[in-house]
Structures are given as C-alpha cells and as structure tokens.
Amino acid sequence: GDSVTQMEGPVTLSEEAFLTINCTYTATGYPSLFWYVQYPGEGLQLLLKATKADDKGSNKGFEATYRKETTSFHLEKGSVQVSDSAVYFCALNEIAGKSTFGDGTTLTVKP
Amino acid sequence: NAGVTQTPKFQVLKTGQSMTLQCAQDMNHEYMSWYRQDPGMGLRLIHYSVGAGITDQGEVPNGYNVSRSTTEDFPLRLLSAAPSQTSVYFCASSTGRHTEAFFGQGTRLTVV
Numbered sequence: 001g002d003s004v005t006q007m008e009g010p011v012t013l014s015e016e017a018f019l020t021i022n023c024t025y026t027a028t029g030y031p032s033l034f035w036y037v038q039y040p041g042e043g044l045q046l047l048l049k050a051t052k053a054d055d056k057g058s059n060k061g062f063e064a065t066y067r068k069e070t071t072s073f074h075l076e077k078g079s080v081q082v083s084d085s086a087v088y089f090c091a092l093n094e095i096a097g098k099s100t101f102g103d104g105t106t107l108t109v110k111p
Numbered sequence: 112n113a114g115v116t117q118t119p120k121f122q123v124l125k126t127g128q129s130m131t132l133q134c135a136q137d138m139n140h141e142y143m144s145w146y147r148q149d150p151g152m153g154l155r156l157i158h159y160s161v162g163a164g165i166t167d168q169g170e171v172p173n174g175y176n177v178s179r180s181t182t183e184d185f186p187l188r189l190l191s192a193a194p195s196q197t198s199v200y201f202c203a204s205s206t207g208r209h210t211e212a213f214f215g216q217g218t219r220l221t222v223v
Contacts, residue, residue: 004153007161031208032209034211036211040196041216042216042217043115043215043216043217044154044201044203044212044214045203045214046127046211046212050213051209086185089153089154093209094208095208095210096141096142096161096205096206096208097142097143097144097159097160097161097205098144098159098169099144099154099156099203099212100156101146101153101154101155102153103151103152103153104151104153
C-alpha cells in the first residue's frame with residue numbers, strides 16, 4: 001500500500017537558518033503530493049502541493065519538488081523565522097478523499 | 112467562510128459509552144474523511160466518503176461507524192468507547208485527488 005516516510009524529528013534551528021525536511025513516498029500509481037502545516041491547537045492547512053513529476057510547489061518561501069526518480073518531495077526554506085515553528089506533514093493522494101500522511105516533523109525556530 | 116466545522120472541540124467519555132462526533136462543510140465538497148491523530152503516528156484514515164450515500168473503510172475503521180446522508184454532513188459514531196480511542200479526531204473535505212484537503216479544528220477525545 002501507499003506510505004510516506006518523513007525525516008525523524010524534532011528539528012530545532014536558529015532564526016535565518018536553512019531548513020530541509022526530507023520526505024519519501026511509496027505509491028503504486030502517480031500520486032499528488034502535499035505539505036501541510038499544523039499550528040498548536042489547530043487543524044492541518046495546506047502549505048504547498050505538486051500534482052505531477054518535476055512540478056515545484058512553493059508558498060511563503062517554502063519549496064518542494066516532485067522527484068519521481070527518487071520518490072521524494074523534500075521541503076526547503078532558505079531562511080526560517082520564529083513564526084515557522086509548527087508541525088509539518090508530508091502527504092500523498094492516489095484516491096480522492098484517502099490521503100496518506102507521514103508521521104510529522106516538529107520544527108522549533110529560536111530567536 | 113465556515114469551511115469544515117467539527118463539534119464538540121473536547122469530550123471526555125467513560126469506557127463503554129457511545130457518542131457521535133459531528134462534521135459539517137459548507138463548500139459543497141464531494142469527498143469527506145475522518146482521521147485520528149496520535150502522538151508520533153501522523154494521521155490515520157478511519158473512514159471516508161466519495162459522495163452522499165457512499166462510504167468506505169480506511170486504515171483503522173474498527174469501533175467506528177459513519178454515514179453520509181447529505182453532501183454537507185459526515186458524522187462519526189463511536190459505538191462503545193475504549194481507552195484506545197483516546198485521540199484527536201479530524202474531519203476533512205476535498206474536491207478531488209489533485210486538490211488539498213480542508214480540515215476542521217479537531218475534536219480532542221479522552222476515554223477513561
């Protein structure tokens with residue numbers, strides 16, 4: 001079945017540091033890929049997405065590229081801020097309504 | 112815009128009690144899903160629906176029932192609560208597999 005593997009966390013960075021959160025997936029077909037962010041006490045919200053190979057999703061300085069050859073969708077940001085502290089989830093969709101999520105990576109950014 | 116609304120936000124149940132978690136969306140989305148979130152385990156799919164009158168099981172369906180009588184509502188029923196069902200429950204809706212899911216604020220359930 002489908003699966004998503006995220007780098008183990010938590011991750012602690014200083015403000016303005018470079019961020020990478022690794023995500024690899026296993027799927028039988030051609031899934032769409034997503035990064036969601038969750039702030040304390042809230043539901044998940046979309047950060048960015050890519051629907052086909054070599055697509056790059058971007059939002060709020062975050063980027064991720066759909067790499068079919070390495071089955072990866074790594075999240076990057078060049079300069080993190082304290083306000084980026086949250087839990088980040090990588091997810092895939094092969095069937096509508098039936099998303100598969102990674103375990104989540106907690107990011108803490110210190111001033 | 113209300114989006115996806117879940118009620119209640121918090122609930123404490125005794126073992127063996129039953130209850131219904133409510134979920135409603137006002138975006139006319141065809142697809143709706145229920146997930147549970149446990150520490151270190153991400154979100155796991157309980158049940159999902161591809162339209163009114165159609166539901167199917169996800170990864171962890173045991174102990175839960177769902178129905179979808181309207182496009183807007185997708186309630187989740189716990190038949191006989193167990194401590195293992197202590198979790199945070201999220202309802203989500205979407206329009207297709209290339210589009211993002213919209214999540215409710217979650218229901219934090221504790222079974223004692």
